Amino acid sequence: MKKSSPSFIRILGRIALVVAIIIIYAFGLQVTKVDLEKPQEAKRQEQLTNILRGLAHPDLVEYEIDRVIIDTPILVPCDGPAPPVAPAEPGPVISLSTNCAAPGEKIIVSGSGFEAGEDVYIYFVPFAQNADSEIELKLANSAVEVGDGGSFAKEVTLKRDRISEQVQTVRAVVNRQLGSPAPSTGLKETWNKIVETVFLAFIATTLGVIFAVPVSFLAARNLMLEVTSNFTRFMASLAVMPVGAWLGYSIFKGLADYGAQFVGAKPAGEAFLWALLPLVGLASVQVTAQTGNAALKAVRRWLVSGLVVAVAVIGFSMLGQLGRVAGLEWKQTLGDWSFFGNLVLIFSDVIVLGLPALGAFIGLFMLNPVINRILEPLLPKLSPAVGKVLAVGFAVLAGAVLFGVVAAALNWFYEFGNLSDVVAVPAVIGAVAFAGLAVAFDPHRPIPTGMFVYYVIRTIMNTFRSIEPLVMVVAFAVWVGIGPFAGVMALGLHTIVALGKLYSEQVENIAAGPIEAVTATGANRLQTIVYAVIPQIVPPYIAFTLYRWDINVRMSTIIGFGGGGGIGFLLSQNINLLKYRQASVNMIAIAIVVASLDYLSAKVREKIT
């Protein structure tokens, strides 16, 4: 009894397992609506046949069509004498069983002198005042195939509502192909869209690589692990970075606007003079401050650097504005070369839009090292009490700024209310909370700043990577309109996060020895990356770029389904319009492009690794 009870329980358990599996599959089949009855319905099978036959007949070539029209008169209703039939000419002719019939009467249309096997369409042409208002009404639903002898006979039913005292017409039409085959419209469209598709993938990949490379360093554990800081400096950085970004943005924006006002509004000569002014200032600073102590030299260096940056920003802003004007002009006037104008316009827009962003970026990362440079030697020298006060001070700032920024971001999404009201409370809470942290922690407590950045970037990348480009493109299509540009943006964004991850894993896989050796020579971090990291990662980076380009080409063929332009857009249109023969051409083109790029990139990757 004791022995049988565990085995009994085991059997019960197995039965329960089987029942559970049956239930899971039953539910699964229910929700996925698996139905083997449907595919057997005759109507659906017929539709499928149509689609498959359409796909099997890609619309690759077309001929010039000669539309041969053969008319014969008929009087409907038969209220008078039958109209005279013109004497037969050489070539195809048709004759009716009667040239005078009642509405709705069945008549036989017979033809002779046609070519065996060709299709004849039979129409009724009601009386019309002139040839332009003529319409053709189908008398037979499908074309009549001409028999071996070049003749046919088809019984048709005349229209009941097309009555007239005048003579009307029965018409036979044959479409004859003339000359040699030419690429069909569908094929030409496909070619255009395939070019668009390949370049869409190309631009998206390029964009992705430009941003993914720097991001990949920030997401590489082995590089970031060594970046550490202490509590006070970390708090200072947190407090200073948003401020720096804002400052950088404002300064660059102000300078750019200052430069921009000269273009178009004022004469070029005056603008040039204005632009020279900072240069003069620069020169005078250089000349007057040749001597002096270290502090003075440092001040001079900062002043000169600041002036150089300011002049550069103003100059680039003017250049950008000029480029916009010129680009817009050339786009209109250059004809075949208008793409060059477009290029100038795009680059100018990148400059104009990029300057404030660059300022924000520089501010974000410049103010931080400046603060660190001051704090780093200072902190160990401070008495514990002063150090603590400093730590608390920075923590209060950091807490306020961090919570304020987060609150402002949430407010943008959820529109709680007036920005300043919404931000105030979280800022105070943040300040208090961080002050608490500062009191609790030793100001010298090491903080793994690098890992902090690493996790933030990894989280962002993983989040965006899980959104398919086909979904992203919907948002971009709303923003920039349906078309390849939306596709470029969606694919580009996905490429940044996907490549960023792949790249960073390559950085994590490199040999640590050379990094150690170059660090030991006294090189700074950036130099170490350039001399010990980059030479090691170039081949894998190229390999992964090609791999991604491969994926992007494949993705770009369907991104059009979400509104992203390219061949996918054409394909989805053709499918929706039931133009399966054209869709077939699209699919063939996709297959060729994907397969050939697959092969190509595999070959290149083989070569470099």
Next chain:
Amino acid sequence: MLEIKNITKIYDNTVLALNNVSFTVPRGQFLAVVGLSGSGKSTLLRCINRLIEPTSGQIILEGIDVTAAQPDELRRIRRRIGMIFQHFNLVLRSPVINNVLAGRLGYTNPAWSLLNRFSKGDMEMALKQLDRVGIKDKAHVRADELSGGQQQRVGIARALMQEPSIMLADEPVASLDPVLAHSIMQYLEQLRDEGITVICSLHFLDLVQRYADRAIALKDGNLVFDGSPSEIDDKRFKEIYGEEAQRIG
């Protein structure tokens, strides 16, 4: 003069790698560091240029406190400390000349060096150092095309580009055959003769006794011997390497 004062290194709050190690190396001495694998030799060498951050203690190089140096100052100190490695640590995909020039990075303007531009003087110096270690003809060959002995010579040339006053060598010949080992050791001997302090961790006692002026021994992170290499007799050997150890080479 290099002063090591009470250096302790504890990894991850648990593993004691160095326990209160102190010693002083006068300028121009060839100091051998011996001990079993895992006894703390590599950790000790890397603490000197702070590739590994010591947990406590002080390192003073020519009067400058290395352990207290801020990053900028640390980089300036590192320029004066050359280092060669057991596995050479070359960037294998880069040409030899680039590997050698990397030794100069601490001296070059960061902006130029990022663009891979070195001064003419640096280029000449790199070729001179390669000439010195006998592989000038390999300057533009990729580093992974060289043999092990040649790679270690590149390592030496790279360290010499720093114009070091002290050379750290972490088992520089452990990956090389005995003939090559002697040629590499002879280069280190030459450096000592030029007045550069050499601190070299070694496995083979005959190399220690042939090249070193003085030897220190580590066992489980403790300094267990400090004296002339010739003092390491069988009894001392067993103290350092354990009872079961047999002398080889």
